[in-house]
Amino acid sequence: MSIASKDGSTEDVAGHRIPAAALLAFAADIFRACGLSAADAGVVAGAMIEADLTGFDAHGVFRLPQYARALREGRINARPDLRLIQGGPATGVVDGDNAMGHLVMSFAASRAVEMARQTGVAWVGARRSNHAGAAGVYASIPLAHGMIGIYGAASSANHMAPWGGAEPLMGTNPIAVAIPAGDEAPVVLDIATSVASFGHIRDFAQQGKPLPVGWAIDRAGQPITDARRATEGSLLPIGGYKGSGLSLMIGLLAGVLNGAAFGRDVREFGTDATRAANTGQFVVALDVARFMEPKAFAAEVDRHARDLRASARLPGVDAIRLPGEERRRRREERSRDGVALAAALVNQLDDLAASLQVAPLRERQRP
């Protein structure tokens, strides 16, 4: 039995290790050069580097060129006016004013934490947002406040068909849940509702590797194994109709309920310059202290995590890993030793820096 990677990250490739602080400063400089305020650039860069640190490389600085292009072409608003429309004591919708999704959802998660402090739980959605990167980053924001976080997104691109369908009219709509622990790593799950995330498919395409059967099908229902052809068909959901149903529910909650795009209203991010994506997301903050003494809860989560980890393993399995463990290990290791970036990516980022008159990464590498 083979255990797939828990978070879809690629393992460190031979390449340049960039100190985390240098990478953060670089990304913030890029966003400032694209017109963001210093404060907003810091928030967006922070959310993006958090993806690199925790192993969700496909949502990290890898995406900088794509975002910079969207900002420079005016498809994403660099100087947004974010507003929380608070529908109730425990609910709200952020009008993202077509800002970077990272900014919108960092804002939404902070507001959710503030509101949940008053009410015990808060549900804050967003409309007129954009792709926000790694779901786990936002679900994890409440953790520092002793709260559980839940995040869902109606993807900014449709790569899944409804169950039985051949047309990709739904996203691989991710869900993330983050639960605080004590000495153990917080339990953090961050999954697409498809068998493989689109970022994962793109990795395979870049490496020229064939897709396993069961990841994508064409319009005739036949497996697509050429990763570059995956967009001609649709990605398959986890658990058949079950994952398809989860994707639908997340899409209705994150998209339709917030007045954001879903179904036929979704356009592929980056391909349609004529209108904003109107991406929708939501974040829930749930205050542990309203249910039990937080230390007692943390001790219980620790106890159960240890029970599960120490339980009998299947033959060939070296360790039972809970969601969040690898995330914490990577974050510690990369915060200490830097983030390994492939040479080709460093070149690409430095080309971008040159075009924006920003100091290149290569000059920032020394820890």
Next chain:
Amino acid sequence: MSIASKDGSTEDVAGHRIPAAALLAFAADIFRACGLSAADAGVVAGAMIEADLTGFDAHGVFRLPQYARALREGRINARPDLRLIQGGPATGVVDGDNAMGHLVMSFAASRAVEMARQTGVAWVGARRSNHAGAAGVYASIPLAHGMIGIYGAASSANHMAPWGGAEPLMGTNPIAVAIPAGDEAPVVLDIATSVASFGHIRDFAQQGKPLPVGWAIDRAGQPITDARRATEGSLLPIGGYKGSGLSLMIGLLAGVLNGAAFGRDVREFGTDATRAANTGQFVVALDVARFMEPKAFAAEVDRHARDLRASARLPGVDAIRLPGEERRRRREERSRDGVALAAALVNQLDDLAASLQVAPLRERQRP
């Protein structure tokens, strides 16, 4: 491509059709005879018959003998004192006093709706509860109030191992989400986080059918195809580590956060007469009106449901069905024509009735 049944129900078998009202009265009589108050018996019977009506037969009157035994042996409390401990304006935990789970979660869902009316969203958990039957029944309670419902349960029995593990230390923890629509059926998803629910496995065992590979494995990781042997191993989660992670998260939220059983603390329902199950569940009510005008929301859900249903289908697929459609169709059909029960089940229920001096089903059948 074959489309699996969306809700794990068995199709109507040749058997007796019992009018829904007669079945409800019969179940309520049984519960009264087991010591429940008339009001509580009505609530529990209502939640149970709702499972029969919507097609979740494995959670319907089929379970009456098992519950009657537990009530008569005092393993479930027939005269409970339910209490809502309201931790915050939008959060609470119901102490179920070891009552029937159907009673606890009907109460919890009603309280969640009341609280969400004030705050926009409410999260109500339960501890010292018991198995509550079909998840979708409770997620659907907020629908009548214009609210979205979400329900999760830490199963009262462990049938799944953590990912990579061989010991069943987690439940097939179900999640249900119910979203109101306009003319279309409410979108209602009710799924176990395992590929097949335990009820589904039991159906296969009763019918002597072999399990498909991919449903259950033994402690050596080999497929179990003999349904009667499924409890010797563990059921497989949807999407590998993803479904396993979802089950873990639902277990922590429904079990640990409420001070209810999870992991090694869970005992098999019905096998240990010495202590209460301490089952945990939660229900969330989310008020659509706090986000947008409910009629506008319903119209949008209708529009998207029609878009998805009318989209291109894979070869061999007769129709794209959204979660909730079959539920509504079955509910209408069975409310009108009665619930078909196999003759063997009617006999079993009438034996139970005789032992409790309750009028038998066979005398109630005429519509």
